[in-house]
Amino acid sequence: MQLSTVLNGRQVSLDIAPDARLIDVLRNELELTGTKEGCAEGECGACTVVIDGVAVNACLVLAAQVQGKSVLTVEGLASAGHANALQRKFVELGAIQCGFCTPGMLMSATALLARNSKPSHDEIRRALAGNLCRCTGYAAIIEAVAAAADEGGSAQ
Amino acid sequence: MATAFKYVGRSYPAPDALRKASGELLYGSDLRLPGMLYARLVLSPHAHAAVGAIDTKAALSVPGVVGVYSYHDAPSTPYCRYRIVPGQAGCIDDEMLFASTARFVGDRVAAVVASSLEAASEAARLIEVVYTQLPPVFGADAALESGATRVHPGGNLVHQFDHATGEPAALPAGAVTTCTAVHTQMLHHAAIEPHTCLANFDASGKLTIYSPCQSVYGARTVVADLLGLAYNRVRVVKVPMGGSFGGKQEFILEPVTAYLAMQTGRPVSLTLDREECIRATTVRPEQRSVVRSAVRADGVLLSLEVDTLLAAGAYAGSSPDYAQAMAHKLTRLYRVGRYRHRGRVAYTNAPVAGGMRGWGAPDVATCAEIHMDQIARRLGLDPFDLRLRNLVHPGDIDPITGRSVGEARVRECLERGAEAFGWRERAAMPAGPGRIRRAVGLACGAHKNGILSGAFPDVCTMTLKMNEDGSLDLNASIHEVGAASVVTLKTIIAEELDVAPETISAREADSETSPYDFGCFGSRMTYVCGAGARALAAKLRDRLIAAAAELLQISPMILEAVNGRVRRIGVAGSDLSYPEIVRGSRMRHARDMIVTHTYKGTSNPGSYCVQFAQVEVDVLTGLTRVIRMLTAVDIGRAINRGMVEGQCRGAIQAGIGSALCEEVVLDGAGRAGTGGFKNYHLVNAADMPPVTVLLVEHDGDDGPYGAKSVGEIATVPTAAAIVNAVNRALGTAMTTLPLTPERIVAALGKVAEVAEVAEVAEVAEVGGWDASCS
Numbered sequence: 001m002q003l004s005t006v007l008n009g010r011q012v013s014l015d016i017a018p019d020a021r022l023i024d025v026l027r028n029e030l031e032l033t034g035t036k037e038g039c040a041e042g043e044c045g046a047c048t049v050v051i052d053g054v055a056v057n058a059c060l061v062l063a064a065q066v067q068g069k070s071v072l073t074v075e076g077l078a079s080a081g082h083a084n085a086l087q088r089k090f091v092e093l094g095a096i097q098c099g100f101c102t103p104g105m106l107m108s109a110t111a112l113l114a115r116n117s118k119p120s121h122d123e124i125r126r127a128l129a130g131n132l133c134r135c136t137g138y139a140a141i142i143e144a145v146a147a148a149a150d151e152g153g154s155a156q
Numbered sequence: 157m158a159t160a161f162k163y164v165g166r167s168y169p170a171p172d173a174l175r176k177a178s179g180e181l182l183y184g185s186d187l188r189l190p191g192m193l194y195a196r197l198v199l200s201p202h203a204h205a206a207v208g209a210i211d212t213k214a215a216l217s218v219p220g221v222v223g224v225y226s227y228h229d230a231p232s233t234p235y236c237r238y239r240i241v242p243g244q245a246g247c248i249d250d251e252m253l254f255a256s257t258a259r260f261v262g263d264r265v266a267a268v269v270a271s272s273l274e275a276a277s278e279a280a281r282l283i284e285v286v287y288t289q290l291p292p293v294f295g296a297d298a299a300l301e302s303g304a305t306r307v308h309p310g311g312n313l314v315h316q317f318d319h320a321t322g323e324p325a326a327l328p329a330g331a332v333t334t335c336t337a338v339h340t341q342m343l344h345h346a347a348i349e350p351h352t353c354l355a356n357f358d359a360s361g362k363l364t365i366y367s368p369c370q371s372v373y374g375a376r377t378v379v380a381d382l383l384g385l386a387y388n389r390v391r392v393v394k395v396p397m398g399g400s401f402g403g404k405q406e407f408i409l410e411p412v413t414a415y416l417a418m419q420t421g422r423p424v425s426l427t428l429d430r431e432e433c434i435r436a437t438t439v440r441p442e443q444r445s446v447v448r449s450a451v452r453a454d455g456v457l458l459s460l461e462v463d464t465l466l467a468a469g470a471y472a473g474s475s476p477d478y479a480q481a482m483a484h485k486l487t488r489l490y491r492v493g494r495y496r497h498r499g500r501v502a503y504t505n506a507p508v509a510g511g512m513r514g515w516g517a518p519d520v521a522t523c524a525e526i527h528m529d530q531i532a533r534r535l536g537l538d539p540f541d542l543r544l545r546n547l548v549h550p551g552d553i554d555p556i557t558g559r560s561v562g563e564a565r566v567r568e569c570l571e572r573g574a575e576a577f578g579w580r581e582r583a584a585m586p587a588g589p590g591r592i593r594r595a596v597g598l599a600c601g602a603h604k605n606g607i608l609s610g611a612f613p614d615v616c617t618m619t620l621k622m623n624e625d626g627s628l629d630l631n632a633s634i635h636e637v638g639a640a641s642v643v644t645l646k647t648i649i650a651e652e653l654d655v656a657p658e659t660i661s662a663r664e665a666d667s668e669t670s671p672y673d674f675g676c677f678g679s680r681m682t683y684v685c686g687a688g689a690r691a692l693a694a695k696l697r698d699r700l701i702a703a704a705a706e707l708l709q710i711s712p713m714i715l716e717a718v719n720g721r722v723r724r725i726g727v728a729g730s731d732l733s734y735p736e737i738v739r740g741s742r743m744r745h746a747r748d749m750i751v752t753h754t755y756k757g758t759s760n761p762g763s764y765c766v767q768f769a770q771v772e773v774d775v776l777t778g779l780t781r782v783i784r785m786l787t788a789v790d791i792g793r794a795i796n797r798g799m800v801e802g803q804c805r806g807a808i809q810a811g812i813g814s815a816l817c818e819e820v821v822l823d824g825a826g827r828a829g830t831g832g833f834k835n836y837h838l839v840n841a842a843d844m845p846p847v848t849v850l851l852v853e854h855d856g857d858d859g860p861y862g863a864k865s866v867g868e869i870a871t872v873p874t875a876a877a878i879v880n881a882v883n884r885a886l887g888t889a890m891t892t893l894p895l896t897p898e899r900i901v902a903a904l905g906k907v908a909e910v911a912e913v914a915e916v917a918e919v920a921e922v923g924g925w926d927a928s929c930s
Contacts, residue, residue, distance in 0.1 A: 033186035034179015036398070038348045039430040043833035046348050074179035087177040091169045094798035097806070098638030099176030100349040100398025106177065129842040132833070134346050134399050135638045137805025138841040140798070 005066045008076025016063050023047045023058035026073060034074035034103045038132070045131030048104035049073050055111035057130075074103035077110065086110060086148040095144035097135035105131045109145045118149055163650045163657055164861050167798030171642040171662075172396065183396045184352035184368050189423035192354075193222055195416050196276040197426070198266035198283050199436055200258030203294070203505040203826030204305065207256050207265055208286035215268060215282045220275035222420055224283060226266040227254040230415060235382045237406040238474040238510070240374035240675060242381070245611060246315075248472035250308055253382075253415055258287065259307055259470035260505050261827045262435030269416050269424055292505035292826055296442070296467040299502040307470060307503035314468050314501040315476035319483045321555040322459070322494035330453035334531050335446065335929035338523035338891045340875075342467075342820035343440035343813075344433070344829065344836055345512055349398020351437050352427040353409035355417035363390045363414055368397030370405040370635050371675025372667040378407040379414045390414075394665040400637045401810070402512040405677060406473055408437050434829025434836060438510025439820050441475055442467045445482075445523040446929060455537050455545045459494035460486060462523065466501045469508040475501045478509070481516035486524055487556045488762040489566065489602035490546045495555065507820065507828050513810065515678070517603045517872045522814075525599035525876035526891055529883065538583065539880065540574050543600055548762070550856070557609075562761020562864075563856030565790040566600060569766040573788030574598070576850055577768040587885045594783075596770045597881025601872030603765075605683035605857070605865050606757040607674070614680065614757035616688045617671035620649065620696050622749040624742075626659060626720060626734040632685070633665035633673035639867050640799040641681045645689040647795050648860045652693035655720045655734070671752070679763065679865030682795060686860040688755030695751045703741035703749065704732045761857045763869040764790035767808070769877040773885045775904055778897030780882055781843070782812050785874075788850040792857050792864035804849045804870045811874020812839045816894050 004013045007030070016025050026032045026049070038046035040059045047058040050072040077084050083091070086109055096102050105128060112119055112127035119127065124145045125138070133141065175181035200207075212224040236247035255263045266283055270276035293305040299312040306312060327333070354366040363385060369375050372392035380390040397404065409426055416424040428436065443466040450458040464482055468475035483497035532542040544567060552561045574580070579598065587593040607614045618632035630649065636642050642662050650657040665673065673685065697717045704722035705712035716725045723731030732740070741747040770784040787804050794800040810818075817837040820828045829836060855862040875893060882888070882895055888903045 027186075032179070033182065036183070036349070037185070038350065038398075039833045041430070041832055041834055044348055044430075074177075078178055083174060083177060087174075090177050091173040094167060094169065094802050096170050096173045096176050097640065097799070097802055098347070098349070098397060098399040099170065099172070099181065100183065100347070102176050103179050125841045125844075129840045132346075132348060132838050132840060133806075134348055134401065134810065134838070135806045136802045137807075137809045137847060138844045139805050139847065140802055142841065 001064060003063055003067060005068065006070040008072060018064055020063045021059060022061045022063045022066060025063040026058060032073050032075050036100055036103055038100070045104040045108065046101055048107040048131060050107050050111045053111060053114055055108045072110065074106055077106060085151045086113070086145070089144040089148040093140050093144040093147060095136065095141040101131060101133045105133065105141055112145070113149055121146060161651055161861065162654065163647050164793065164795050165797055168640065168643045168647065168657065168796050170640045170799065171636055181396055183349060183398055184354060184366060185427040187354050187366055187395065187425070189356060192423040192425055193269045193271060193420055194273040194276045195267050195269050195413065195424050195426040196280040197264055197432070198268070198280050198285065199432065200255065200261060200263040200265050202258055202287050202289050203261050203292035204290040205258045205287040206290060207258055208288060210266060211284040215279035218270070218275050218279040218282065220271040221279045222269045222271065224266060224268050224279070225254065225416065225419060227252065227256040230254050232256065233382055235378060235411065236472070237378065237408055239378050240371055241613065242377055246476050248314065251471045253412055260507055261825070262432070262507060263470060264412060267412060267416055269420055294504055294506060294822060294826060296465045296502040296504060299504045300500065307505055312503045314472045314503055315479065316500045317480055317483065318498045319556060320496040321487065324459065324494055327450050327458065328452060331450050331458060332453065332534055333448065333450045334527065334534060335448045336527040336530050336891060337444065337446045337928050338526050339444045340442065340519050340522055340893050342442045342507065343512060343818050344820050345401040345403030346838055347399030347401055347403050350428045350430060350433050351404065351409055353413040354423060354425045355413040356423040357417040357421060361389060363418065365390070365392045365410055365414055366395045367392060367410055368395050368404055369407065369410065370400060370637065370677060372633060372665040373672060374675050375407050375410045376667045379410050382411050383414060383418065391666070391668040394635050397637055402510065402515065403437055405511045406438055430832035431829055434820060434832065435507055438473065439507045440512040441478060441509030443519055445520065447523050447527040449527065449531060451531050451535065453535070455535055455542045457490055457492045457546045460490070460492045461496045462520070464497065464499040466499065467504045467506060467509060468501050469504055469506045471508045473508050474511050475509050478511060478516050482520040484556055485517045485520050485602050487554050488561050489548060489600060491548055491552065505826055506822060514603065514868045514872050517601060517868065518875060521599065521601040521872045522876045522893065525873060526879055529880045530889060539598055540570065540579055543570055547600065559760060562759065563792070563854055564762045564764060565852045565854060566602065566764035566766065568852050569764055569788035569790050570600065572852065573766045573768055573786055573850055576848065577786040579768060582770060591774060591776050593773045593775055593885040594770065595881050595885035596768060597877045597879070597884055598766065598768045599873035599876035599880060600766045601764065601869060603763045603865065603869035603872055604679055604760055605763055605859065606680035606760050607678040608757045608760040613674055614684055615754060616673040616685045617752065617754040618688055618692045619671060619750065619752045620692050622696065622734060622738050624735055624739050626655065626738065628655070628660040630660060630662040631670050632662065633670040634662060635665050635676035637676055639803055640796055641676065643799070644682055644686055644795045648686050648689045649693040652690050653697055654718055679868045680757065682863050683859040683865055684755070684757040686795065686863060687858060688753065690860040691755055692751060692753040695753050696749065699749060699751055700734060700737050703737050703747055706745055707732060707737065707740045759858045761864065763865045765869045765873055767873045767877040769881045771878060771881040771885060773882055773900065778900035780816050780895060780900065782845045782878055784845050786848040786850065787870060788852060789866060789870055790852045790864065791866050792859055793853050793862040794851050795860065795863050800851065800866050801849045803867045805847045807870035808847050808874050809839050809844060811871045812878060814893060815875040815878035817896065819894050
């Protein structure tokens with residue numbers, strides 16, 4: 001089937017299998033491998049993308065479900081090669097260790113900051129509850145999201 | 157103290173952090189090579205079965221399928237996934253590329269290779285294997301009973317040992333003996349990146365393996381030996397790794413992926429799904445230890461005896477060494493006149509046990525520290541006082557190894573940690589009579605720094621080159637596992653040469669181009685490789701000074717290297733910049749500013765950690781929440797402070813899981829990990845308590861600037877501190893981990909009974925082997 005969607009701000013159109021998962025289309029067809037697969041069951045959050053402003057596990061939705069919608073992946077956060085505030089704070093504040101959970105964390109945080117520009121620490125913790133990290137113990141990640149919010153959120 | 161340093165002790169981002177945040181860094185499963193094929197494994201659904209005929213007809217008819225492989229085609233040479241160096245003692249060759257007898261649910265039976273993952277997956281489902289089921293054996297105790305099903309033809313006892321130091325002595329009047337049996341569970345490492353490997357066998361006969369591994373030279377050893385290739389025909393490239401925690405230390409996917417690449421002559425990519433990762437890689441071994449002690453009435457430890465029974469699962473892997481490692485921790489932690497540790501390791505039809513963060517140290521600390529709290533309760537001592545009375549002092553000799561524990565500051569960790577946590581005040585608070593019971597617990601732990609033991613080459617070789625602009629290239633076999641080791645080494649070199657860390661570039665390990673290193677194991681990265689990097693940088697500095705002296709035609713004795721320049725000692729404006737030296741020395745004297753240094757570990761002091769936990773237990777639901785933790789770590793020196801703190805918190809995230817909720821459970825048929833993370837619960841951001849990190853820094857050990865290990869030690873006491881807190885909150889004596897709500901509710905029903913057992917569990921003299929305190 002033909003899929004038309006706005007991906008990272010650009011209109012894309014491609015032929016997909018009707019039963020293809022969004023994560024597979026992103027990673028294999030569109031070569032956007034920033035979206036990671038950790039569990040294939042929506043438990044780890046490594047594949048989180050933002051669909052029409054909502055953080056969603058790309059392993060749990062079919063690509064066909066984003067027909068006509070707007071999809072944002074980690075590759076869409078930077079503009080003209082410049083990391084946005086959220087990405088910069090993740091780097092600066094030690095929120096990244098092995099980095100495998102990072103794209104998903106960033107996308108959950110992006111969705112949070114889009115709907116709540118000044119989240120409390122508890123709100124950040126709840127927004128990231130579906131994103132597992134085995135390296136950091138989360139504290140630096142939560143601080144990074146809070147710091148990005150202080151700088152005006154993820155909006156570059 | 158750290159202010160004396162220019163670069164050491166500050167906080168730096170992880171390597172490639174920007175590329176991780178942009179999504180552009182390619183991990184193993186992101187790599188694509190032209191003509192690449194995808195592999196899927198067929199894993200045994202039975203815990204124990206003979207593998208008979210394999211019908212591949214349907215599978216081979218799936219469009220895109222290139223081949224199906226099993227023991228019918230593949231070499232049956234046995235190998236050991238844990239072998240790092242050729243001829244390594246203690247390795248048992250008991251595993252094959254494909255099993256002819258499946259020994260656990262998840263054993264590799266066949267592999268399909270196809271042009272797409274979908275085709276490979278579909279074909280794997282269509283393969284029909286004729287299994288003849290055999291009776292399985294679960295549990296190390298059952299496996300060692302006479303008449304038990306043999307997992308391997310030689311029997312189920314994989315390994316046993318008996319280490320002792322000191323003599324049993326008559327107990328003085330008033331001495332108290334205590335016995336505790338503690339059971340720790342199988343754990344999944346839960347790196348968020350599933351296991352992955354990519355291999356390519358080219359027309360020249362060279363095999364290249366791209367693997368997120370912990371030792372490229374180890375992977376090379378196993379694969380080259382197994383497939384009959386020369387060591388220089390197997391190139392192993394360490395690729396970015398999405399976490400290991402020991403789960404990727406053994407060579408699980410490299411042999412089979414390499415074999416498939418050789419068979420097909422095309423690049424082959426193999427990535428496991430989460431259920432396969434839980435079932436078919438490695439788990440922290442399930443073990444049960446009986447700890448017996450004799451303690452003087454004032455709390456001084458007189459003797460400590462531990463009997464450990466550990467399940468290796470279906471293949472020996474690292475389990476013999478892992479069990480032995482457990483015997484090398486407690487005499488680093490406590491002064492005790494008599495220590496004896498006996499261990500037995502048994503095959504079972506369960507997932508293969510392997511190394512995991514802490515490597516026996518958390519396991520044995522959990523046992524010993526729950527035991528210590530039981531002693532404290534019996535003697536009416538504060539757990540703090542009991543520990544302080546017995547912990548080692550700096551310079552003590554570990555009687556088991558005969559080596560110094562080094563500048564061991566565990567007592568300082570305990571005292572400063574207790575002060576900062578408010579231990580006395582919090583410990584004095586009653587748990588309360590209501591539904592929510594609140595209490596605190598503490599525990600201590602010891603670990604090591606490197607692998608200096610005589611059994612392994614604790615050696616790393618590195619090369620450092622300075623370019624004409626003064627930038628530097630470090631060539632070393634670095635294995636970045638998520639702890640920013642690359643940055644650690646750069647920081648050390650920067651400090652030593654007095655140049656900015658950003659001027660140094662370093663790649664990760666590539667067995668074809670980077671010099672030998674044993675691997676990222678044994679808490680040796682900072683202590684051993686970091687010391688090697690410091691010596692390497694000092695060597696280059698000496699070379700720069702010598703070259704400058706030659707250029708200036710003066711004695712090197714009166715020169716010093718400061719701020720990226722060489723000058724007369726104390727004389728400003730008399731200098732040559734590093735770039736001037738590199739260019740001038742090459743032009744005029746044909747000298748290159750490149751040095752190679754081989755460093756060998758010289759000592760193995762203890763790393764220490766003391767942790768304090770406060771918990772709330774809901775006695776109605778049995779649910780426990782950790783509400784606050786403090787970790788005090790004797791790190792010697794933090795090189796990259798931010799990453800150290802991150803590792804400390806991550807270690808606690810894993811430790812809370814092992815105390816309360818993480819367990820790889822086998823069902824009656826031996827199936828583990830059904831449903832993946834759905835049934836394996838990790839502590840998430842919402843449940844993670846605030847953690848205070850207190851670093852004890854000092855000089856005195858051989859690590860760079862006094863630095864010692866942190867990644868492993870930081871998780872050693874966590875589970876015990878939490879279990880102790882829960883037992884204090886409830887008045888229970890729970891010793892089986894994890895403390896799930898079900899176990900807590902069950903224990904509440906028999907609080908008095910359990911407490912009584914703890915009270916009367918005295919063993920006057922230690923006789924033969926006992927699997928319990930009864």
